[in-house]
Amino acid sequence: MSSKSSLLKVILLGDGGVGKSSLMNRYVTNKFDSHLFHTIGVEFLNKDLEVDGRTVTLQIWDTAGQERFRSLRTPFYRGSDCCLLTFSVDDGQSFRNLANWKKEFVYYADVKDPDTFPFVVLGNKVDVSERQVSREEALQWCRDNGDYAYYETSAKDATNVSAAFEEAVRRVLATEDRAEHLIPTDTVNLHRKPRTGAPCC
Amino acid sequence: MAATTPPKVIFEHEGVFIHSNTEELEDQDSLISGYLRIVDKDGETVVEYKPLEDTVDPSNMLCACKDSSSVVEWTQRPHRTVDQQLSYETEWDMVNAVSFKRKAHTNGEGGSNHLNERNKGAFSFNVADLRSVTVKCEGWSYLIFCLKDDTTLPAIHFHQGGSQAFLDGLRKSVQLTESPDDENILLVGAYSKAFSQSFENLLDDTNYGLVQKFKKDPYTTTLGGFSKVTNYFFDAFRPSESECQQRPVEEMADILGELIPGLEINQQEEPGFEVITRVDLGTRPEVQRREPVMMEDWAKHQDSEGRVSNVPHLKHLIFKGGLCHAVRKDAWKFLLDYYPWDSTHEERKNLQKRKTDEYFRMKLQWKSVSEEQEKRNSRLRDYKSLIEKDVNRTDRTNKFYEGLDNPGLILLHDILMTYCMYDFDLGYVQGMSDLLSPILYVMENEVDAFWCFVSFMDQMHENFEEQMQGMKTQLIQLSTLLRLLDLAFWNYLEAQDSGYLYFCFRWLLIRFKRELHFQDVLRLWEVMWTGLPCHNFHLLVCCAILDSEKQKIMDRHYGFNEILKHINELSMKLDIEEILIKSEAIYMQIKNCKDLPNSVSDILGLNAVTNDSTLETSEYGVLESPQSSPRPAHRQDQAYSNGHGLLQEASHNRCKVAFIS
Ligand SMILES: Nc1nc2c(ncn2[C@@H]2O[C@H](COP(=O)(O)OP(=O)(O)O)[C@@H](O)[C@H]2O)c(=O)[nH]1
Ligand SMILES: [Mg+2]
Numbered sequence: 001m002s003s004k005s006s007l008l009k010v011i012l013l014g015d016g017g018v019g020k021s022s023l024m025n026r027y028v029t030n031k032f033d034s035h036l037f038h039t040i041g042v043e044f045l046n047k048d049l050e051v052d053g054r055t056v057t058l059q060i061w062d063t064a065g066q067e068r069f070r071s072l073r074t075p076f077y078r079g080s081d082c083c084l085l086t087f088s089v090d091d092g093q094s095f096r097n098l099a100n101w102k103k104e105f106v107y108y109a110d111v112k113d114p115d116t117f118p119f120v121v122l123g124n125k126v127d128v129s130e131r132q133v134s135r136e137e138a139l140q141w142c143r144d145n146g147d148y149a150y151y152e153t154s155a156k157d158a159t160n161v162s163a164a165f166e167e168a169v170r171r172v173l174a175t176e177d178r179a180e181h182l183i184p185t186d187t188v189n190l191h192r193k194p195r196t197g198a199p200c201c
Numbered sequence: 202m203a204a205t206t207p208p209k210v211i212f213e214h215e216g217v218f219i220h221s222n223t224e225e226l227e228d229q230d231s232l233i234s235g236y237l238r239i240v241d242k243d244g245e246t247v248v249e250y251k252p253l254e255d256t257v258d259p260s261n262m263l264c265a266c267k268d269s270s271s272v273v274e275w276t277q278r279p280h281r282t283v284d285q286q287l288s289y290e291t292e293w294d295m296v297n298a299v300s301f302k303r304k305a306h307t308n309g310e311g312g313s314n315h316l317n318e319r320n321k322g323a324f325s326f327n328v329a330d331l332r333s334v335t336v337k338c339e340g341w342s343y344l345i346f347c348l349k350d351d352t353t354l355p356a357i358h359f360h361q362g363g364s365q366a367f368l369d370g371l372r373k374s375v376q377l378t379e380s381p382d383d384e385n386i387l388l389v390g391a392y393s394k395a396f397s398q399s400f401e402n403l404l405d406d407t408n409y410g411l412v413q414k415f416k417k418d419p420y421t422t423t424l425g426g427f428s429k430v431t432n433y434f435f436d437a438f439r440p441s442e443s444e445c446q447q448r449p450v451e452e453m454a455d456i457l458g459e460l461i462p463g464l465e466i467n468q469q470e471e472p473g474f475e476v477i478t479r480v481d482l483g484t485r486p487e488v489q490r491r492e493p494v495m496m497e498d499w500a501k502h503q504d505s506e507g508r509v510s511n512v513p514h515l516k517h518l519i520f521k522g523g524l525c526h527a528v529r530k531d532a533w534k535f536l537l538d539y540y541p542w543d544s545t546h547e548e549r550k551n552l553q554k555r556k557t558d559e560y561f562r563m564k565l566q567w568k569s570v571s572e573e574q575e576k577r578n579s580r581l582r583d584y585k586s587l588i589e590k591d592v593n594r595t596d597r598t599n600k601f602y603e604g605l606d607n608p609g610l611i612l613l614h615d616i617l618m619t620y621c622m623y624d625f626d627l628g629y630v631q632g633m634s635d636l637l638s639p640i641l642y643v644m645e646n647e648v649d650a651f652w653c654f655v656s657f658m659d660q661m662h663e664n665f666e667e668q669m670q671g672m673k674t675q676l677i678q679l680s681t682l683l684r685l686l687d688l689a690f691w692n693y694l695e696a697q698d699s700g701y702l703y704f705c706f707r708w709l710l711i712r713f714k715r716e717l718h719f720q721d722v723l724r725l726w727e728v729m730w731t732g733l734p735c736h737n738f739h740l741l742v743c744c745a746i747l748d749s750e751k752q753k754i755m756d757r758h759y760g761f762n763e764i765l766k767h768i769n770e771l772s773m774k775l776d777i778e779e780i781l782i783k784s785e786a787i788y789m790q791i792k793n794c795k796d797l798p799n800s801v802s803d804i805l806g807l808n809a810v811t812n813d814s815t816l817e818t819s820e821y822g823v824l825e826s827p828q829s830s831p832r833p834a835h836r837q838d839q840a841y842s843n844g845h846g847l848l849q850e851a852s853h854n855r856c857k858v859a860f861i862s
Contacts, residue, residue: 016587016590016591016631017590034597035597035598036594037594037595037596037635037715038590038591038594038595038631038634040631040632040635040706040707040710040711040715041706041707041710041769042703042706042765043769044762044765044766059762064631066587066630066631068630068631068665068667068669069631071669072669072703072706
């Protein structure tokens with residue numbers, strides 16, 4: 001695999017307070033810090049992982065959610081391989097805002113084909129008992145928007161966090177494979193397999 | 202065409218050359234020696250190249266040439282479109298009429314009218330028509346201009362140096378951005394003024410349309426048009442090479458450069474064209490900091506009725522050493538202009554009474570909003586929900602705000618809510634809780650903290666406004682300072698698409714609140730609030746931190762992402778005293794510099810000749826002179842302070858909070 005394609009950029013989007021930074025930290029450092037500051041500006045962390053026998057470096061970008069800072073976060077959307085749309089199951093508004101986040105992402109990331117772009121939806125804080133968003137509602141939304149993978153996570157107790165990020169990687173790799181098969185020079189290989197030859201730019 | 206105002210020569214360099222037949226016959230390379238100028242003509246900026254009248258002196262050249270009269274004509278690339286545009290001709294005549302004495306020549310079929318028909322090899326163009334500049338180096342530098350109509354002008358070779366100065370001159374009028382596809386190509390944006398406009402539009406992104414205009418238009422079109430240019434260059438010069446067109450992984454860097462272009466260059470706020478070339482800054486002087494101002498020092502500066510005397514001197518002491526914690530609660534109220542320095546105890550008591558009433562009147566306003574009302578007030582609801590979320594994520598490791606239902610948290614919340622009533626247009630913006638937290642911690646009193654916060658917000662307001670004008674201005678100013686202080690580093694950042702200094706965003710938005718340990722934030726802020734030694738001292742603080750990091754950044758060849766990460770991760774690793782020493786030293790270095798560019802002295806307010814600043818400067822000088830040793834009383838102060846040190850510790854941990862509600 002080429003060094004280029006082994007670095008995958010994913011971006012966490014969602015309302016402030018849904019737990020984006022906590023999810024990133026849980027995944028990368030396996031810690032939950034209840035004293036975490038709210039995010040100002042843009043941050044990212046790298047993590048190496050192996051999915052289906054392929055080693056990739058995941059670069060996870062985390063931004064501040066307030067409307068005011070939109071112009072300072074949107075430039076970072078470009079080049080994302082996957083977008084993790086995040087809401088909190090105890091906050092109905094954050095769920096209803098997913099559509100806006102998706103729209104903003106598609107617009108600023110300049111996604112060529114929004115229908116095939118890999119989105120993964122995360123319903124965070126499942127450890128909280130007072131839910132405002134049911135699993136069914138969330139799944140319905142994912143179906144309506146294009147069969148997005150849906151994970152109910154908890155950054156606090158680590159539920160499904162790795163699974164969600166790994167799914168993101170799988171989705172990206174799957175899209176890339178599809179794209180590769182469109183290159184005429186590529187020999188017909190309809191089965192998804194770990195790539196060996198570096199796809200030339 | 203008669204000129205209405207004489208053209209102003211912004212840049213002039215003699216000793217540039219056009220080569221002919223570069224690729225075919227290297228040994229028969231011919232050179233035309235000439236001038237390159239940037240001329241401001243009635244607000245239009247024109248670049249012109251004029252050959253010296255057939256006076257190529259081969260002895261000046263670094264490469265072989267034959268008789269200049271034989272092969273001086275620039276031959277056109279066969280596939281270039283010949284797109285006659287009269288405006289250029291007019292442009293040329295206009296400039297020509299007033300600037301150069303030159304014999305008329307007749308040149309055969311020029312093809313492009315950017316080339317002067319009457320003078321071999323001469324050309325001129327309006328910078329507004331420039332699309333890109335290719336910068337190449339072959340022992341010397343040469344530049345190739347490509348215009349928006351796809352005309353590529355002959356390469357201008359700087360055999361006698363000066364290409365950087367020329368580009369600097371060009372940057373006064375246009376935006377030059379390194380191409381995402383080829384580091385040798387500088388893409389030209391609009392006039393900086395127009396760009397600055399675009400940046401504002403960008404920030405006002407409630408309007409997608411404007412963003413779209415900016416984002417789609419220049420980027421896509423530039424890139425589209427640009428690929429034509431690249432192809433052309435490759436055809437012409439490097440036919441064997443083909444360029445990898447895949448966008449780099451770190452492409453957001455390029456995009457950012459495109460999106461925040463106003464920040465990318467050393468923009469001049471003033472209309473003049475000032476070329477900042479290398480200014481000799483001299484050596485950085487040694488700076489010593491002092492001990493913090495103790496209770497006794499503070500008390501000594503008040504007369505019997507409570508008026509603070511010799512304020513400039515006191516401010517200098519605070520600037521040089523900060524305040525001992527016990528003094529802060531009182532002194533910050535003056536530093537933040539809540540209390541006038543010349544007020545008496547009595548007056549301050551009355552002021553506080555009035556301000557207390559005023560505060561609670563505003564607090565009552567949001568406190569008395571019923572649930573029903575709140576349902577119909579989405580803005581208040583949004584502010585409230587943001588504040589609730591952020592208060593829970595502000596300085597939670599600090600004793601004052603630790604744990605559940607800590608009174609500190611409630612006060613933080615209430616003051617921010619009341620501030621929304623005080624300034625409903627601004628309301629609450631993320632970052633404001635960070636600015637309030639240290640103030641509340643020091644004041645331990647809701648009303649005093651509120652009014653001190655109001656004062657601090659007066660200074661910081663622009664950072665949080667819809668347009669974020671304050672952020673934009675500061676990033677541009679910082680870029681200007683950095684460029685003066687360290688051109689090499691500045692160039693490095695530019696080359697990494699980080700020239701707009703995005704990575705300093707958090708530093709500037711909340712004045713290093715997240716970068717330093719809590720106690721060090723208190724120190725830095727009180728030093729800054731003295732207003733000494735110059736305007737925008739916090740920008741020199743940025744420069745000082747960057748100065749300490751630049752070697753690492755350059756040695757490790759950090760790119761856009763790594764720079765951002767590196768700077769983010771400096772948080773809580775910085776030494777405040779070291780930074781303050783360096784910042785002050787940089788200030789002295791700049792102040793002592795003789796030919797300081799105006800843009801820099803404006804930023805730092807070094808031109809201001811008010812009585813106040815004269816006094817401050819002179820006194821500052823006295824304090825700074827190496828001979829001046831700490832005053833004899835100083836040691837005593839320290840002894841005195843130790844007692845207070847304990848008190849200070851105690852008050853830190855006790856969460857003593859004045860509840861007035
Ligand atoms: N109970 C619970 N709280 C969480 C979880 N994830 C985050 N939080 C809390 O929710 C708040 C917001 O989290 P943060 O990561 O800052 O959200 P962000 O604004 O989306 O980055 C913080 O107080 C976190 O401690 C979770 O999975 N469960
Ligand atoms: Mg966050």
